Amino acid sequence: MVLVSACLLGEACRYDGRSQRSEKVLAALEGKAVVPICPEVGSGLPIPRPPVDLCGGTGVDVWRDQAQAVEREARVDRTEDFKRGARLALDAARGFDATVALLKEKSPSCGSQRVYESGALRPGEGITTALLRSEGVTVVSDEDL
Numbered sequence: 001m002v003l004v005s006a007c008l009l010g011e012a013c014r015y016d017g018r019s020q021r022s023e024k025v026l027a028a029l030e031g032k033a034v035v036p037i038c039p040e041v042g043s044g045l046p047i048p049r050p051p052v053d054l055c056g057g058t059g060v061d062v063w064r065d066q067a068q069a070v071e072r073e074a075r076v077d078r079t080e081d082f083k084r085g086a087r088l089a090l091d092a093a094r095g096f097d098a099t100v101a102l103l104k105e106k107s108p109s110c111g112s113q114r115v116y117e118s119g120a121l122r123p124g125e126g127i128t129t130a131l132l133r134s135e136g137v138t139v140v141s142d143e144d145l
Contacts, residue, residue, distance in 0.1 A: 002029060003093055003101035003132075005110050006036035008142050013038040017048035020104060024145040028102070035096045039085030039109040039128045045078070052078050052108050053116045058124030059108075063134070069108055069127060072119070082109055086128040093137050101132055105141045112141045 007014045010021035041047060050071040057067030062079060069082040086109065093101065103110035103126075111126040129139045 001033045001035060001096045001098040003037050003089065003096075003098045003103075003137070004029065004034045005102070005104040005107070005142070006038040006041075007104055008102070009034070009036050011036065011038065013041045013047055015040070015047075015049050015051050020142075022142055022145075025102060025142050028145050035092050035098055037089045037092055037101075039089045040082065041085075042088040043081045043085030045081055045085075050074060050076070052082070053119055054108050054124075054126075055118050058115055058117065058122075059111075059127040059130030060125065062127050063130055067117075082127045085109060086131040089128045090131055090135055090137075093132060093135075098137065100138045100140065101129075102140050102142060102145075103129060105143045112139045113143070 007020040008022045008025045010019045012019045055068045055070045061067035068079045109126045109128040112129045115124045
């Protein structure tokens with residue numbers, strides 16, 4: 001069983017109301033059981049929604065209470081929403097015995113190599129990825145396919 005960012009499967013759940021359907025992802029998952037997730041929508045955030053950047057660090061830092069998830073323009077703190085969504089993704093991984101997650105790169109939730117921090121793309125991982133990895137789930141970027 002593989003957790004997969006729902007936007008990569010074609011669900012229009014991104015912050016901008018679009019999907020990021022990826023033929024590479026679909027081909028890689030052919031014949032595999034998948035569990036679509038969108039931590040942000042799962043937490044109750046709407047579609048579309050204002051873009052969010054990490055501020056003060058990466059997803060690992062958010063779990064250490066050293067960084068936040070903040071709306072890019074209005075500066076509204078969405079950290080608790082993003083943490084709630086990450087916990088739901090972890091619950092899904094446990095509930096479906098998923099040991100691997102294939103997630104959307106650059107997302108403040110799902111990024112596994114690069115995330116937007118204070119408006120700039122930098123090395124690091126998102127809030128959901130950080131939690132999943134801390135609990136032993138292998139996270140793979142869609143860009144690695």
